[in-house]
Amino acid sequence: MRSPHIGRGSNSANLRLYHERLLLQALRRSQPTSRADLARQANLTSTAVGSIIASLDEAGLIEYTGRRLEGQRGQPASLIQLDPRGAFGFGVRLDRTSIETVLVNFAGNMLARSVHEMVLPHPGQVLDIVKHDVQNMLALLAPAERKRLTGVGVAQPFHLGSWARELGLPADLFRAWDETDFPAELGSVLSLPVFIENDGNAAAIAELFYGCGRQCEDFVYLFLGSAIGGGIAIEGDCLRGGTGNAGDIGIMPVPPSRLSSAPQPAGQWDILLSRASLNALARHLRHSGETISNRFDLTACIERRLPAVDEWIDDCIEALAPALHATLCVVDVPAIVLDADVDSGLLDTLLERLRVAMAATAPEARSVPALIRGTFGSDAGAIGAATLPMFFNFSPSAGLLNSSSAKSKEVSHAND
Structure with missing residues (x-):
């Protein structure tokens, strides 16, 4: 990760949040690992890392697993990794010929999946299908785990009504999608924040967050x-x-x-x-x-x-x-x-x-x-969708270092 440029609008709270996310990213790349390794990767002092690790532990985002010797002397170092139960996200992948809904944990593991192979029907029908699937998957989470839901990601082509001739599909079936704000309607039905990306970007974000x-x-x-x-x-x-x-x-x-x-x-x-x-x-x-x-x-x-x-x-x-x-x-x-x-x-x-x-x-x-x-094969679109709320809640971003832009970036993606 390249060093961020800290502008005049930055403040200590956003810098702290950035460093928290930077350590979470380091854990995704090399877990389990020690505090000393995290300090070296993030270019932070041991004192700063210790304070941030304590906060992440209190938030339930990390867990300790085993110990290892850092050298020939001293006490074995505690190893740290992401807690898979630290956060959860739903993903909805809409393709012209299928609907897929998944539930993913903080480690990127798929906990549940529902697939409907069909030419994409009217948005109202899809809303009912996704709502039913999400409600079934919610039953898999304990009440305390439901409080750790980061939201719902929707991955779909942004112009579903286009390119029908090239894809050999009837264009009239998709016209309603170009006139419907499906993410907004889904957020209203589920009472959860919704993040939207086109399907290519969502799958790329899954690769960034959990893959290569x-x-x-x-x-x-x-x-x-x-x-x-x-x-x-x-x-x-x-x-x-x-x-x-x-x-x-x-x-x-x-x-x-x-x-x-x-x-x-x-x-x-x-x-x-x-x-x-x-x-x-x-x-x-x-x-x-x-x-x-x-x-x-x-x-x-x-x-x-x-x-x-x-x-x-x-x-x-x-x-x-x-x-x-x-x-x-x-x-x-x-x-x-x-x-x-x-x-x-x-x-x-x-x-x-x-x-x-x-x-x-x-x-x-x-x-x-x-x-x-x-990394993900046929699961790429759905895991990409479920990664969206995780990415925007936990990925380091230089925008966090400017207090005036930190929130607007997240809101703009939630309501695109």
């Missing part, structure tokens, strides 16, 4: 689902842009597909999600005579190593590699993280072919970034 972000703070994140979502992590935070869609690589212009299954675009260019998405794979498999109704059917076709799967992979990589080179020209990061809704060997194949394609087309004097397999 514990070792690497700067990366481009891609998630291959029914469409392809993306996010950009810079200095331990998620780059959002003016409308929250920074890193939305799925709408990057690409040449039209040469696959016979692909619909031709109206103009000279198509967009990436029409080629690099599981909907494109399903479309090509149906064109080849397969019956594809859900992710399980896709997985079965991948496991059978059908020629149509390889044909789609070639087409996907042909569009994806130059799109990523273009992205890296704008954001100079050392790594690309790729995850997907299905696997059975597909993800490793995509990573290897993408590595070869990017190396073959790398501009002069530019190296290929590390290509990293994502």
